Amino acid sequence: AQSVSQHNHHVILSEAASLELGCNYSYGGTVNLFWYVQYPGQHLQLLLKYFSGDPLVKGIKGFEAEFIKSKFSFNLRKPSVQWSVTAEYFCAGTDFTGGGNKLTFGTGTQLKVEL
Template sequence: AQSVSQHNHHVILSEAASLELGCNYSYGGTVNLFWYVQYPGQHLQLLLKYFSGDPLVKGIKGFEAEFIKSKFSFNLRKPSVQWSDTAEYFCAVNDWRDDKIIFGKGTRLHILP
């Protein structure tokens, strides 16, 4: 069965700091990978996704993630965070043919102004 592990449950950074949130998944087949974000008081929304091709994918608001197949990882990065990045971030995976998404437990990111 698929599973997703997010290493950090709660991260606190100052503005302009660099961010990296870890994500590892467990699945033997071909996968699609996602990062979803939930800003305070808002719906869960897609930040970025990887299906195939270039393993470095860029999303909205300056976020990017790198798929490293050999490490079963899909870490999220941003070079310089802003206060408005305060949110909960979820890594997710599905089988490439399947619409059922498996989410990690999430990482709460708090940016100090």
């Protein structure tokens, strides 16, 4: 079965530090990958997505992710974090088996940025 793994469950950073959150997937063929963010008290929001083409994708608020097919990875990066990006981050993927865009999520990474 397809799976998505996030190995960092809790991350604490100081403001201005660089961020990299790991995500690995198990799909064997064509895959679409996503990062969603859930700010405290808010709903899941799309941060960025990879469908095809340039493996380096840019999202909102200065986030980017790189799709590395050989490593089955889709890590999220941000060069310098601010307190305002404290949130829970979810990696998700779909391979359209079953005829639809069912998403499989990782368990999430709780990011806390300290002032």
